[in-house]
Amino acid sequence: MASTTTETMVKMVETLPPELHERVLEHMREFIEDILEDAKWNESFAKSQSKLAAAASQARKEIAQGKAVPLDHEKL
Numbered sequence: 001m002a003s004t005t006t007e008t009m010v011k012m013v014e015t016l017p018p019e020l021h022e023r024v025l026e027h028m029r030e031f032i033e034d035i036l037e038d039a040k041w042n043e044s045f046a047k048s049q050s051k052l053a054a055a056a057s058q059a060r061k062e063i064a065q066g067k068a069v070p071l072d073h074e075k076l
Contacts, residue, residue, distance in 0.1 A: 013024055062068045 009028075013021060016024060059068065
């Protein structure tokens with residue numbers, strides 16, 4: 001069952017000239033894809049927080065012990 005918002009959006013698109021329908025729907029498709037991609041990224045990032053914190057802790061430890069060396073951009 002479509003929500004009121006969905007029904008409103010459909011009605012809005014239907015009021016447009018036919019030549020604009022595909023253009024609007026393409027923009028909506030891209031927008032939805034972007035939202036879904038952001039949601040995947042956020043979920044992945046949330047799952048990796050403990051690993052990132054551990055890596056940062058290890059890096060700080062190595063810096064304090066003098067084991068870390070500055071990055072040489074010329075060697076990249």
